[in-house]
Amino acid sequence: xxxxxxxxxxxxxxxxxxxxxxxxxxxxxxxxxxxxxxxxxxxxxxxxxxxxxxxxxxxxxxxxxxxxxxxxxxxxxxxxxxxxxxxxxxxxxxxxxxxxxxxxxxxxxxxxxxxxxxxxxxxxxxxxxxxxxxxxxxxxxxxxxxxxxxxxxxxxxxxxxxxxxxxxxxxxxxxxxxxxxxxxxxxxxxxxxxxxxxxxxxxxxxxxxxxxxxxxxxxxxxxxxxxxxxxxxxxxxxxxxxxxxxxxxxxxxxxxxxxxxxxxxxxxxxxxxxxxxxxxxxxxxxxxxxxxxxxxxxxxxxxxxxxxxxxxxxxxxxxxxxxxxxxxxxxxxxxxxxxxxxxxxxxxxxxxxxxxxxxxxxxxxxxxxxxxxxxxxxxxxxxxxxxxxxxxxxxxxxxxxxxxxxxxxxx
Amino acid sequence: xxxxxxxxxxxxxxxxxxxxxxxxxxxxxxxxxxxxxxxxxxxxxxxxxxxxxxxxxxxxxxxxxxxxxxxxxxxxxxxxxxxxxxxxxxxxxxxxxxxx
Amino acid sequence: xxxxxxxxxxxxxxxxxxxxxxxxxxxxxxxxxxxxxxxxxxxxxxxxxxxxxxxxxxxxxxxxxxxxxxxxxxxxxxxxxxxxxxxxxxxxxxxxxxxxxxxxxxxxxxxxxxxxxxxxxxxxxxxxxxxxxxxxxxxxxxxxxxxxxxxxxxxxxxxxxxxxxxxxxxxxxxxxxxxxxxxxxxxxxxxxxxxxxxxxxxxxxxxxxxxxxxxxxxxxxxxxxxxxxxxxxxxxxxxxxxxxxxxxxxxxxxxxxxxxxxxxxxxxxxxxxxxxxxxx
Numbered sequence: 001x002x003x004x005x006x007x008x009x010x011x012x013x014x015x016x017x018x019x020x021x022x023x024x025x026x027x028x029x030x031x032x033x034x035x036x037x038x039x040x041x042x043x044x045x046x047x048x049x050x051x052x053x054x055x056x057x058x059x060x061x062x063x064x065x066x067x068x069x070x071x072x073x074x075x076x077x078x079x080x081x082x083x084x085x086x087x088x089x090x091x092x093x094x095x096x097x098x099x100x101x102x103x104x105x106x107x108x109x110x111x112x113x114x115x116x117x118x119x120x121x122x123x124x125x126x127x128x129x130x131x132x133x134x135x136x137x138x139x140x141x142x143x144x145x146x147x148x149x150x151x152x153x154x155x156x157x158x159x160x161x162x163x164x165x166x167x168x169x170x171x172x173x174x175x176x177x178x179x180x181x182x183x184x185x186x187x188x189x190x191x192x193x194x195x196x197x198x199x200x201x202x203x204x205x206x207x208x209x210x211x212x213x214x215x216x217x218x219x220x221x222x223x224x225x226x227x228x229x230x231x232x233x234x235x236x237x238x239x240x241x242x243x244x245x246x247x248x249x250x251x252x253x254x255x256x257x258x259x260x261x262x263x264x265x266x267x268x269x270x271x272x273x274x275x276x277x278x279x280x281x282x283x284x285x286x287x288x289x290x291x292x293x294x295x296x297x298x299x300x301x302x303x304x305x306x307x308x309x310x311x312x313x314x315x316x317x318x319x320x321x322x323x324x325x326x327x328x329x330x331x332x333x334x335x336x337x338x339x340x341x342x343x344x345x346x347x348x349x350x351x352x353x354x355x356x357x358x359x360x361x362x363x364x365x366x367x368x369x370x371x372x373x374x375x376x377x378x379x380x381x382x383x384x385x386x387x388x389x390x391x392x393x394x395x396x397x398x399x400x401x402x403x404x405x406x407x408x409x410x411x
Numbered sequence: 412x413x414x415x416x417x418x419x420x421x422x423x424x425x426x427x428x429x430x431x432x433x434x435x436x437x438x439x440x441x442x443x444x445x446x447x448x449x450x451x452x453x454x455x456x457x458x459x460x461x462x463x464x465x466x467x468x469x470x471x472x473x474x475x476x477x478x479x480x481x482x483x484x485x486x487x488x489x490x491x492x493x494x495x496x497x498x499x500x501x502x503x504x505x506x507x508x509x510x511x
Numbered sequence: 512x513x514x515x516x517x518x519x520x521x522x523x524x525x526x527x528x529x530x531x532x533x534x535x536x537x538x539x540x541x542x543x544x545x546x547x548x549x550x551x552x553x554x555x556x557x558x559x560x561x562x563x564x565x566x567x568x569x570x571x572x573x574x575x576x577x578x579x580x581x582x583x584x585x586x587x588x589x590x591x592x593x594x595x596x597x598x599x600x601x602x603x604x605x606x607x608x609x610x611x612x613x614x615x616x617x618x619x620x621x622x623x624x625x626x627x628x629x630x631x632x633x634x635x636x637x638x639x640x641x642x643x644x645x646x647x648x649x650x651x652x653x654x655x656x657x658x659x660x661x662x663x664x665x666x667x668x669x670x671x672x673x674x675x676x677x678x679x680x681x682x683x684x685x686x687x688x689x690x691x692x693x694x695x696x697x698x699x700x701x702x703x704x705x706x707x708x709x710x711x712x713x714x715x716x717x718x719x720x721x722x723x724x725x726x727x728x729x730x731x732x733x734x735x736x737x738x739x740x741x742x743x744x745x746x747x748x749x750x751x752x753x754x755x756x757x758x759x760x761x762x763x764x765x766x767x768x769x770x771x772x773x774x775x776x777x778x779x780x781x782x783x784x785x786x787x788x789x790x791x
Contacts, residue, residue: 080594133732136621143629147601150633154594154640162640169637173630180625193732416564416676418614420520421577423671424557425584425603428531431664432588435535435654440639441588441596447631448584448600451607454623456675462614467738470616471746474739477626478750482757484631488638489764495642501593504655 006107006117008124016128019096027263028058034318041322065256073156073249080155085254088148088261095141095268098134100196102126102281102302103203106294126299127196134194135183138272139176142227145265146172149229149236152258153246164245167329168236171226174336175233179223181344182216186276188351189213189360199280200291205361208279212366215374216347217277219340221316224269226336229262231321235329270313274306278313281306339377346373418459425452439494439501443487450480516563520672523560527553528665534589535657550585554578572613580606593639597632604628618732 004010032047032054039046047054072078105124108117131137146169153165186209190198202208210217226233237245244250247258274280281302283289288298289305327335350369351360359365429448436442454473461469491501498505526549533546558574583606586599604627608620654660739747 080598131617133617133621136618136625136732140621140624140629143625143633146629146633147598147636150636150640151598166637166640169633169640173633173637176629414564417561417573417577418610419675420557420561420564420672421580421610423668423675424527424581425607426671427664427668428581428584428588429664430667431531431660434660434663435657436588437655438593440635440642441593444593444596444600444635445588447627448587448603451580451584451603454619455607455610458611458614458616458619461616467735468742470619470735471739471743473611473616473619474622474735475743475746475750477622478754481626481631482753484634485757485761486764488634489761492638492642493764501642 006110006113006122006124011105011107011124012128015101015126016097019101019128020093023093023096023264023267024260026267027260028062030263030266030314031061031259032058033314034321037315037318038322041319062256065253065259068252070252070254075157076249077155077157080151081249082254084148084152084155085250085257085261086148087151088145089257089264091141091145091148092261092264092268095138095265096271097128098131098137098195099268099271099275100125100127100199100280101306102299103196103200103291104294105296105299109295109297111296123294125196126303130194130196132193134192134196135187136193138195138268139180139183142265142269143172143176145227145261148258148261149246152250153236156246156249158249160242160244161246161248164236164238164242164248168229168246171229171233171235171332171336174333175223175226175340178219178336178340178344179227181341181348182213182220182223183276185213185216185344185347185351188348188355189366195275199275199282202279203282203289203291206282206284207363208277208282210277212361212363213277213347213351213370214367215343215370217273219344219347220277221273221313222340224273225317225320226332228265228269228317230266230317232324232326233332234321234326235332238326266314266317267310270310270317271306273313274309278309339381343373343377346376415459415463418462419456422452422454422456422459425449425455427452437503439491439503440488442503443484443491446483446487447480450476513563516560517673517676519556519560519563521669523553523556524665524669524672525553526550526556528661529553531585531589531664532657532661534585535654535661536589536591537654537657554581557581570613573610576606576609576613579603580610594636597636597639600635601628601632604632615731616735618735 005014035057036046036054038044047057050056050060072081103126105126106119107113107122107124108119149168149172150165153161153163153168156162186198187193189209189212190201192198192201198209225231229236234245236242237247239245242248247255250258281289283305286301287293288301347370350373351366354360354362354365354369426449429445429452432445432448433442436445454476457469457472457476459469461467461473494506495501530546530548530550530553533540533543534550558578561574561577580603583599583602587596587603590596590599604623608623608628611617611620611623
């Protein structure tokens, strides 16, 4: 048993259980975090009754989800209605398996467990699975998460839920494309599909990918918001229009699973952004945070750094949510198909070109390419005569035709 | 190593089931789903052969099959939506005007 | 393939085909228990046939995944609700992807899940939900010529299987044993490909132990990419062109506004059939 735990397989099992448990706990506290941030944005106190600073609030919320009556409305498609939250939960819960949390671990530095090993005798990678196709696994898992939303909305047999499901479906399909393309930009730059190698490479060279491709990082962050169904892309659950969107009919534990799924996918997507663009567990100038530091304490430090970066990104998610108004659906689609897809295609082609000339690691060349793509996008956008919000296009044309000021046409 | 014969048989089963479904079902969308099943059968077969000959030709074919499947899905679904808008039903029998 | 295996296989096909005939949707019958029983017998016979063919090392994973794929496929073509059909097809795709992983085709498996389950089937589900919001219609409850279609399908299967088994055997006889390990060196030499091309393929996919061991960078994805970008360059370009054509075609098709026609529509005014509206 003691020896099994220091083999890679046993270690992976332990790590999977550990990370899963930590993420579930983190999700509960993400909700607290979100409510506090919302309160801070809106100049309120936020939860402050249960426990000191309201810290017991997530536990109360969780207990409420568990102890409410698990009600299934009479008009729903029962099988899919029960299945949908399960799909959401499972799919969002298995994405993190591929994420590298802390480089390599020298098993001999483990207290008690590794006492019989020589230093450097057995290296474990702090990652549950290391797949040859690495990041494609994460893309595959994330592309499955749309089924939870769509089935939940459809099986509820309620038109608001159904609209939510249709919106989610179209949105996920649209935003998966720029997401995949920007990920491919990183893959081209780094020359590997393995996330742990991407992280290690950034740590070794000290150059985070965001310094090379800031535009790609921004696009990836935007699509990550959309894939996690977060504001301003939460059209699928727009309260003002759709009651509750796809989970209108859900309550108690099943609603809680949807909720867990949403926050877990927030954690997974922001961890993805961190690994691809923000150097994973690396910080400059700290000797514990390099590839060479493999002791258990270094690994713990790396995991803390990684978790801290993820927490910062999640803060940005919430900040965005409580600052920006929601898109209208046509704006959402236009943003994806007319700006993000062409820009990420341009970046992808440019990254391939840089690779051809051997300049793919050169910061100046990469930045220049990003600037060119951004300038092109701005040029195209500013040449268009119609307002960027889109729906008033007819009014503008009408005003131009009749030669009257736009303000008069609007009234 | 996993046996190629078994993969070929499984692929043939999927292909035949897809074919039977294509002929038997009347819903246009389910008919196209059945063609996708036939693609899956072919994918299994070529992957099995790829392993048999220890090269990547079969897998490359399977990749191109994926391209064809994507093209087919896009066009077929566009057509189905057009047909549905015209007749308000997905029944393939609604379009049997050419039957003698 | 031994005659015993072949006859078991044919028995499996006959049983499965008969079961499928009863399982196809038909509103005049009650629950198709007989069909389900026959189909299950057919699956058992298929497993026996696989076991009789018995390439060593096929393993339990193949049996489980193969049965999942088959069962889900049967449900795709027999389920009266199209949404469930599409969902069962998602399961089929996942099983097929897992079978690809067993054969060392990891990139292909990921591509199958991303493209099929993540994009194509979501589109199917989307269209099904748009087009059919109110329960199963008569279209899905009655199948068209179930007997003939089952016959056609299963004759196809028998022909494929018979030919494939013969071809496999003759190729084995001609080329010695074309198994991966034996052919590894010659395949690399013949194709003139770099050794990395077959490196990942040749390993039998064992689990557990190998999974987390650090591997060289040249994995299946890189090898496959090499093959596609060199030997299949023209095909790659052509498939890009094909995708472009399909995209243009789809956009052109869906932009056209079509008037709704036909008496099938519930909104057609009564009493006009046969005059302005063609009678169908």
